[in-house]
Amino acid sequence: MEPIKRASVLAILAALLLPGLANAQSDPGVRPGAINGQSGATATSPLPLASVAANNPSGSLEFFQNGLARFQDVESVSNSPTGNNGLGPRFNFNQCSGCHSQPTIGGTSPATNPESQVIANGIVSGSTNSIPSFITSTGPTREARFPFFFDANGNPNTNAPNGGVEDLFTVSGRSDAGSCSLPQPSFSTAQSTNNIIFRIPTPVFGAGLVENIDDSTLLANHSAQANNNLGISGTFNHNGNDGTISRFGWKAQNKSLLLFSGEAYNVEMGISNEIFGQDRPLPGEDQLGSGLPASCLNLSGTGYPEDTTNFSATGSSDQFAQNASINSDAVAFAEFMRMLAPPVPSTTTPGGSTSISNGRSLFSSIGCATCHTPTINSTQPSHITPSLGSTTVKAFSDLEIHHMGTGLADNVSQGGAGGDQFRTAPLWGLGQRIFFLHDGRTNNLLGAIEAHASSGSEATQVENNFDALSATQQQDLLNFLRSL
Amino acid sequence: MQISFARIFVLLGVSICLLARAEGAPQGGGDFSSNAEARKLPTGTILVKGAWSSASDSVTPVPEGGRVANNVYGNKYFGLTYPLSPDWIEKYSGPPPSDSGYYVLAQITPAGTFKGTSRGSILVAAQDLFFTLTPARNALELIHFSKDNLNADYSVEEPPTEVRIGGHSFVRFDYVSPVAQLHWSVLATEIRCHAIEFVVTSRDTKLAESLIQGMNRMSLPGDAGATLGSGGGDVPVCIKDYASGENVTERVDPIFTERRFNLVPVRIIIDKEGKVKHIHFLSAFPEQAKAVTDALFQWRFRPYVPDGHPVEVETGIMFGRAARRATPQSTSAATE
Numbered sequence: 001m002e003p004i005k006r007a008s009v010l011a012i013l014a015a016l017l018l019p020g021l022a023n024a025q026s027d028p029g030v031r032p033g034a035i036n037g038q039s040g041a042t043a044t045s046p047l048p049l050a051s052v053a054a055n056n057p058s059g060s061l062e063f064f065q066n067g068l069a070r071f072q073d074v075e076s077v078s079n080s081p082t083g084n085n086g087l088g089p090r091f092n093f094n095q096c097s098g099c100h101s102q103p104t105i106g107g108t109s110p111a112t113n114p115e116s117q118v119i120a121n122g123i124v125s126g127s128t129n130s131i132p133s134f135i136t137s138t139g140p141t142r143e144a145r146f147p148f149f150f151d152a153n154g155n156p157n158t159n160a161p162n163g164g165v166e167d168l169f170t171v172s173g174r175s176d177a178g179s180c181s182l183p184q185p186s187f188s189t190a191q192s193t194n195n196i197i198f199r200i201p202t203p204v205f206g207a208g209l210v211e212n213i214d215d216s217t218l219l220a221n222h223s224a225q226a227n228n229n230l231g232i233s234g235t236f237n238h239n240g241n242d243g244t245i246s247r248f249g250w251k252a253q254n255k256s257l258l259l260f261s262g263e264a265y266n267v268e269m270g271i272s273n274e275i276f277g278q279d280r281p282l283p284g285e286d287q288l289g290s291g292l293p294a295s296c297l298n299l300s301g302t303g304y305p306e307d308t309t310n311f312s313a314t315g316s317s318d319q320f321a322q323n324a325s326i327n328s329d330a331v332a333f334a335e336f337m338r339m340l341a342p343p344v345p346s347t348t349t350p351g352g353s354t355s356i357s358n359g360r361s362l363f364s365s366i367g368c369a370t371c372h373t374p375t376i377n378s379t380q381p382s383h384i385t386p387s388l389g390s391t392t393v394k395a396f397s398d399l400e401i402h403h404m405g406t407g408l409a410d411n412v413s414q415g416g417a418g419g420d421q422f423r424t425a426p427l428w429g430l431g432q433r434i435f436f437l438h439d440g441r442t443n444n445l446l447g448a449i450e451a452h453a454s455s456g457s458e459a460t461q462v463e464n465n466f467d468a469l470s471a472t473q474q475q476d477l478l479n480f481l482r483s484l
Numbered sequence: 485m486q487i488s489f490a491r492i493f494v495l496l497g498v499s500i501c502l503l504a505r506a507e508g509a510p511q512g513g514g515d516f517s518s519n520a521e522a523r524k525l526p527t528g529t530i531l532v533k534g535a536w537s538s539a540s541d542s543v544t545p546v547p548e549g550g551r552v553a554n555n556v557y558g559n560k561y562f563g564l565t566y567p568l569s570p571d572w573i574e575k576y577s578g579p580p581p582s583d584s585g586y587y588v589l590a591q592i593t594p595a596g597t598f599k600g601t602s603r604g605s606i607l608v609a610a611q612d613l614f615f616t617l618t619p620a621r622n623a624l625e626l627i628h629f630s631k632d633n634l635n636a637d638y639s640v641e642e643p644p645t646e647v648r649i650g651g652h653s654f655v656r657f658d659y660v661s662p663v664a665q666l667h668w669s670v671l672a673t674e675i676r677c678h679a680i681e682f683v684v685t686s687r688d689t690k691l692a693e694s695l696i697q698g699m700n701r702m703s704l705p706g707d708a709g710a711t712l713g714s715g716g717g718d719v720p721v722c723i724k725d726y727a728s729g730e731n732v733t734e735r736v737d738p739i740f741t742e743r744r745f746n747l748v749p750v751r752i753i754i755d756k757e758g759k760v761k762h763i764h765f766l767s768a769f770p771e772q773a774k775a776v777t778d779a780l781f782q783w784r785f786r787p788y789v790p791d792g793h794p795v796e797v798e799t800g801i802m803f804g805r806a807a808r809r810a811t812p813q814s815t816s817a818a819t820e
Contacts, residue, residue, distance in 0.1 A: 066552020147527070147532060155523040161532055194525040226584060226617040227630055229670055229683045231591065231607050233582035235535075238745035258585055358663065365661035403579035411525075411532040416746055455576045456530060460591055461607050461685075462703040465666060468603040473664065 027445040028350040028482045031431035035103045036205060037344035044072075046104040049208070049387035050340045059320035060339065060385050066324035067336025071095045071105060073325035073329075075269055078300050079176035087268040089180050089279060089296040092143050094123050096264070096333065099141040099201045103158035103432040106340050108203045109140035111434055118169060125173025126178040132168060132187040133197065140440030142198040143268065144168065146190050147411035147419070149284055155185075156195040163412035165267050166190075171299065180296035180406025185282060195408035200252055200440035204257075206342025207248070209393045211257055212379040215245045218399055222374055225398065230367040231461040234400035237415045237423070246415060247399045250438045252423035261333035265307060273307040273330040311348035339385065342394065342482070343429035351479030359480025362473055366465035371424040371458075372396040396427035396484065405457025408437065420456055430446050432483040445478055534778065535746050537581045538773050540763040540781075544753070547610055547678065547764075550589050553627055557590050557608065557703035562675045563705040563717070566608070568700045571598040583747040583767040585800075587678075604686030606695060610678045612766065614724055614800030615749045622711045623672040623679035627655045630670065637661055638668075647671070648709055650702040653709040667692055673708045676798065680708075718751030720753050720796035722790070727752065728800050731786050738779035738803060740772055748772050748803035750780075756794040758785040767801075776803055 035041040047053065048064045055061040074080075075087040075094045087094055097105045098114040116137040135142060149160040152464030166185040171177035190196035218236065226233070239246040239255035248254040254263065272279050279299075281292045300306050307329045313322040327335065347353050363369055375392045376399075382389030401421040409420035417423075421438040422438060435441075436448035453463035466474065524530070539546050550559030557566040566655040573595040578588025592606040611626060620626035627644045632641065642658035649671060657670045663666040669692055682699060686692040705717070746767070753762040760780045765773045780801075787794040 092753060158525075158531060162531075189522065190525070193522045194527055223617050224633075226586075227608075227611070227620075227626060227633075229607070229630065229668060229681070231578060231588040231609060233579075233584055233586035235583055235746065240743065243743070243745050340593045361637065361663040364635075365664040366666065405576070405579070406528040406530055409528075411530065413532050413534060416534060416744060418530070418536070420530045421534055453576060453708050454528075455577050457576065457587075458579045460499030460576045460578070461588075464591070464593055464603075464605040465664070465685060468605075468666060468685070469664060 009311065019071035024448070025471045025478060027478055030103075030434060031346060031349055031482050033346065033349055034344075036341070036429060036432065037346055038341065041104055043104050046106045046205070047341045048339045049341050049385060051385045051387035052176065053341075055383075058384060059323060062313075062318065062320035063324045063327075063332075063335045064339045067332040067334075067339070068105065070075060070329050070332045071100070071336050075271060077171050077174055077176040078178075080102070085302060086271040088177065089182055089292060089299060090167035090170050090282065091270040092165075092168050092268045093118070093141070094269065098267075099268075101202075102434055103381050103429075106337065107429070108201045108433055109435045109440055111138070113137055113139055113141050115168060120140050124169045124171070124333075128173035128181075129169050129184060132184075133191070134187070134196075135168065140198075140200045140435040142200055142440060144169075144183065144185075144187065144190070145199065145410075145412055146195050146283075147197060148195055149287060150186075150189065150193075154189055154193075158289075158350050159433070161413060162283050163414070166196075166282060167270065171270075171296075177299055178295065179433045180293070180299055182293075182296060197412060198439035200435055200438065202248070202250065202425075203429055204337040205340050205435070206393070206395060206426075207257055207340060208338035208384070208388050209342060209379055209391065210247055210395060210397075210399065210426070211338060212382055212388050213247075213376055213393060213399070214380050217376060217378070218245055221376060221398055222400060225370050225373070228367065228370050230370055230465075231264050232367070232402070232458045234371065234398065234402040234424070234458065235400070235416075237401050237417050237421075240415065245399070247423070247484070249414070250422055250425075251412075251414040251417035252399060252401055253417065255332075257337045258331065258334040261337065262330040265330050265333070271329070272305040272309050273304055274309065274328055275330060277305045279304075281304075281316050338388070343432070345428070346431065346483045348483075350482050355476045357432070357477045357480075358473070359476035359478070359483075362469065362477045363480055366469065366477075367462035368466075369396075370462070371398055371400065371402055372427050373398045373424075396430075397424040400424055402454055402458045404452070404459065405454035407451055407454030407457065409456070427481065427484050430484040445481055486514070529555075530799070535583065535744075535748075535767045535769050535772075537767060537771070538765045540777055544762045544764075547587050547589070547612075550608075552590060552592075559589060562610070562678070562680060563703075563719070564675070564680070565703045566699070567701045568592055568679040568697060571595045572606070572695075575758055577820045580611075581766040583749055584617045585615030585749055585766055586610075587612070589680075595699045600688075600691060601693045602686060602688030604684065604688065604695065605690050607681070607685070607721075609681045609683065611681070612749070612751070612800065613674075613677045613679060614751070615766070615802065616679075620679070623674040623681075626656050626679045626681075627657045627670060627672050631657055631659075634659060637663070641667065645758065649673075649696075650700050650704060651669075652704050654712075655710040669696060671696065673710055674712060675705055676719065677724065720798040721790075722798040724789070724799065726754070726788070726797050726799035727785065732783060733786055734782065734784035736779045736782040738772075738775040740804075742769075742771060744769060744771075744772065744804065746772075746804055750774065750776060750799065750801045750803060751798060752780060754785045754788070754797045754799070756787055756796060758787045759783075760785075761796065772803070 016329040041047045073084045075084045101110045147158040149162045151157040170182040236245045237252040237317045240245045246255040248260045254260045265271045266276035313326040401417045411419035454457035506590045545560035547561045586609040590608040618738045644657045647656045654671045654673045671682045684692045748768045749766040751764040765783040788797040
């Protein structure tokens with residue numbers, strides 16, 4: 001009887017446990033250990049590129065540090081003793097680093113969403129603003145967009161595409177905002193009609209390398225990936241001014257880091273600058289022919305643009321620090337982003353080196369690397385700092401836009417990108433991100449991978465290949481992704 | 485035995501925990517409870533399309549018009565019917581055609597009722613040989629290009645070889661990812677100056693082989709082949725670059741009013757009198773399609789008269805920017 005009992009037990013075990021083991025793969029979660037995989041980086045001190053850290057060329061380190069400091073500045077409407085005025089009249093947050101902070105400054109959504117605390121922290125008035133329901137303390141930092149304008153009855157008008165950012169908050173009711181009275185957009189109507197989408201901040205580590213890739217390099221990579229037997233065939237977004245390949249933002253709609261910073265300063269924080277020179281009304285306010293009311297213009301009292309080149313240098317006796325102080329904020333932000341070092345992947349965490357190495361091979365074999373190109377060869381020689389020049393870019397992106405299907409479509413068109421086209425998200429630094437996909441809808445890597453498959457998506461076949469892997473192989477791939 | 489059962493329960497508990505972790509994917513989202521009277525936008529629908537495919541009429545078949553119905557993939561443009569294996573379905577349709585002429589015609593995967601333990605997929609794709617980025621003039625060359633440019637993650641299992649599928653000439657190429665233990669079998673033939681590719685992917689070679697054998701039930705135009713293939717019957721002959729030189733007797737250039745920077749690949753059918761009968765945009769913004777349509781219907785061509793009798797011709801034209809690169813000068817990408 002004993003052998004029979006043992007066999008029964010084994011049979012029960014197999015029946016009960018094997019299905020469990022087959023689905024045992026899981027997202028290892030945010031990788032612990034060194035921030036960005038870099039020794040010396042802290043939550044408030046991201047590392048610059050190696051040549052910048054070596055202050056080559058002389059003064060570049062001062063410019064990086066100056067940009068980093070300004071990235072953390074808290075902006076006010078009109079009463080900042082440090083001169084950081086110009087916030088609003090509409091904005092999403094009052095500090096770049098508030099949203100770009102995971103795992104360090106320059107990154108993406110932190111674990112605790114500062115947008116959920118703006119009333120508690122006195123950034124906006126609770127009598128004139130409320131926290132939209134899609135902003136939660138443990139959710140991602142978000143901007144909201146309405147894909148379409150509303151008609152007079154409050155219904156989305158599909159003949160009138162919008163897609164512009166609808167800032168979450170207004171300065172109305174703040175003590176430094178005078179008589180400016182603006183309502184928040186009607187987020188509840190937008191939600192009840194499905195006419196709202198979200199975006200989370202893109203991390204900007206290594207962004208200077210991405211900026212310094214010539215179009216010819218990207219086009220050569222594009223051609224090399226053709227005929228891939230995976231159903232993938234992307235294209236590029238282009239800058240409307242010069243027709244070259246644009247590459248920053250969720251839809252690769254921005255050409256350069258300077259444009260990126262100038263737009264963000266204006267759109268996310270409401271601060272006019274030398275690239276976007278006016279305070280920004282909501283998309284609908286210009287459509288209605290009104291723009292912003294006079295009571296909400298020039299709230300800073302400085303005139304326009306609120307952020308300008310500083311003609312009188314300030315700072316210490318250090319000549320380079322003085323030089324850096326001449327920059328406008330927008331330029332300083334761009335310099336900071338340009339000189340930020342890319343994350344360094346771990347070779348051992350999570351799961352150990354064998355698992356990570358295996359996962360890397362699987363990542364390439366099943367087709368992920370067709371779009372998430374591990375390495376682009378290479379940047380152009382740099383006139384800024386040696387680390388930006390003639391080097392590989394291990395961003396895990398082809399910088400193309402791809403159709404991602406009905407599951408991810410946000411129905412927002414930007415440049416040449418349609419409602420379901422997105423730039424291949426660079427994966428460097430993925431291991432220490434909390435939220436995934438353009439809207440931060442998930443904090444689970446498996447969920448993010450599964451979302452790649454839907455009708456109309458170029459990535460469905462690759463997701464099928466992922467599904468065909470064994471649980472162990474899937475775990476290796478997840479470990480690899482979290483090692484980045 | 486008490487100890488053994490205790491172990492069973494511990495392991496069972498661990499198993500359940502692992503299952504729970506694998507399925508949990510925290511989601512963010514909005515509150516859709518208020519304003520119930522408002523008209524909602526449909527979810528899961530691409531309303532704002534960028535450059536997309538379109539045609540001058542909705543009757544003439546186009547490559548992307550194929551569908552799975554009653555467990556059969558049918559494509560009128562290619563004259564193709566492909567009965568799927570039982571319990572295999574198209575769960576997700578493919579993306580629109582690309583500006584380099586690449587089509588995902590169908591993506592076939594096991595249904596929930598599939599009894600097998602292995603997974604796999606069949607990708608049915610087409611590459612328009614007028615617009616391909618690869619230096620290939622026919623399906624055979626396209627597959628050889630794949631083999632010659634196979635990246636280091638893969639090993640060749642069987643080099644490109646001509647085989648017969650459903651009585652037609654195909655080229656078959658097999659390769660494997662040793663680390664993923666995934667096998668690819670690519671079977672390609674040519675119809676109307678397109679390489680039609682059936683890509684079978686699975687870890688189970690027996691399953692893959694059974695799927696390939698199932699392709700013998702496929703119906704194709706009579707002269708589909710690895711190096712040349714028309715649509716058969718009354719479909720137009722396809723000729724690369726026919727809309728050039730002295731073949732064009734009257735030409736009106738389209739005027740694009742917006743600077744877009746995208747490629748606009750177009751296939752046209754020229755009737756026996758030399759007029760444009762049908763226009764198919766693989767990828768174009770609506771205003772580009774309108775401008776090209778307005779212009780092309782004014783073009784006149786020298787009729788194509790191969791044997792003393794004029795016939796319809798299908799050819800390709802690239803608008804927008806210049807084509808990225810010239811494909812080899814040859815008449816091979818043609819059925820004549």
